[in-house]
Amino acid sequence: MTHILAIAGSPSHPSRTYALLEYAAKFLSQQGLQTDIISVRDLPAEDLVFGRYDSPALEQPKALLAKASGVIISTPIYKAAYTGVLKAFLDLLPQKALTGKVILPLATGGTIAHLLSVEYALKPVLAELGGRHILSTIYAVDKQIQVQADGGVQLDEEIEQRLKDVLNEFVQAVNSQNVAKEFAHAS
Numbered sequence: 001m002t003h004i005l006a007i008a009g010s011p012s013h014p015s016r017t018y019a020l021l022e023y024a025a026k027f028l029s030q031q032g033l034q035t036d037i038i039s040v041r042d043l044p045a046e047d048l049v050f051g052r053y054d055s056p057a058l059e060q061p062k063a064l065l066a067k068a069s070g071v072i073i074s075t076p077i078y079k080a081a082y083t084g085v086l087k088a089f090l091d092l093l094p095q096k097a098l099t100g101k102v103i104l105p106l107a108t109g110g111t112i113a114h115l116l117s118v119e120y121a122l123k124p125v126l127a128e129l130g131g132r133h134i135l136s137t138i139y140a141v142d143k144q145i146q147v148q149a150d151g152g153v154q155l156d157e158e159i160e161q162r163l164k165d166v167l168n169e170f171v172q173a174v175n176s177q178n179v180a181k182e183f184a185h186a187s
């Protein structure tokens with residue numbers, strides 16, 4: 001079974017970016033990929049603030065990351081960048097934690113004006129963590145996403161189509177990478 005890790009970077013609940021990850025997880029499970037979602041909200045705030053690399057609470061996220069073939073990382077835009085709490089979490093990961101993984105960034109913002117925030121702020125951090133295969137970002141504005149009372153999400157047609165397209169691309173990339181790895185092991 002191919003494993004995917006989805007990292008939710010919003011400190012809020014309910015959360016549009018979390019709802020996007022749930023949508024993605026459901027989509028991927030229909031394609032035979034198992035997705036675990038972790039949220040920065042669920043990590044002890046003190047461990048994040050004090051930079052406790054050895055926090056026991058990080059063991060499970062690190063293990064899930066290590067076995068994941070692909071990573072979806074979602075963040076709301078805060079002050080023209082990704083959230084501070086997401087950075088606090090990324091800072092605690094091993095140096096090249098994203099090496100060899102396909103990465104899909106998702107972001108939401110109140111305004112389209114910060115469309116490029118992921119490109120100039122988040123992507124360099126993902127690259128520093130070893131991420132080389134980073135797919136095009138899906139950026140949605142708040143009015144394109146309605147989070148419903150039951151936690152489900154209603155997406156505007158255009159953003160839903162773009163999300164499905166990039167998720168299909170993600171599945172293909174993850175599957176071809178796995179085939180390449182198996183081939184390398186066999187030879």
Ligand SMILES: Cc1cc2nc3c(=O)[nH]c(=O)nc-3n(C[C@H](O)[C@H](O)[C@H](O)COP(=O)(O)O)c2cc1C
Nearest residue numbers: 010012015016017076077078079080108109110111
């Ligand atoms: C502290 C804070 C700062 C924000 N800064 C921006 C910003 O700079 N640009 C923007 O487009 N939206 C900004 N927003 C709006 C959020 O990015 C937007 O509502 C997002 O969809 C929230 O995602 P979430 O529901 O997953 O937390 C900000 C929201 C908060 C709470």
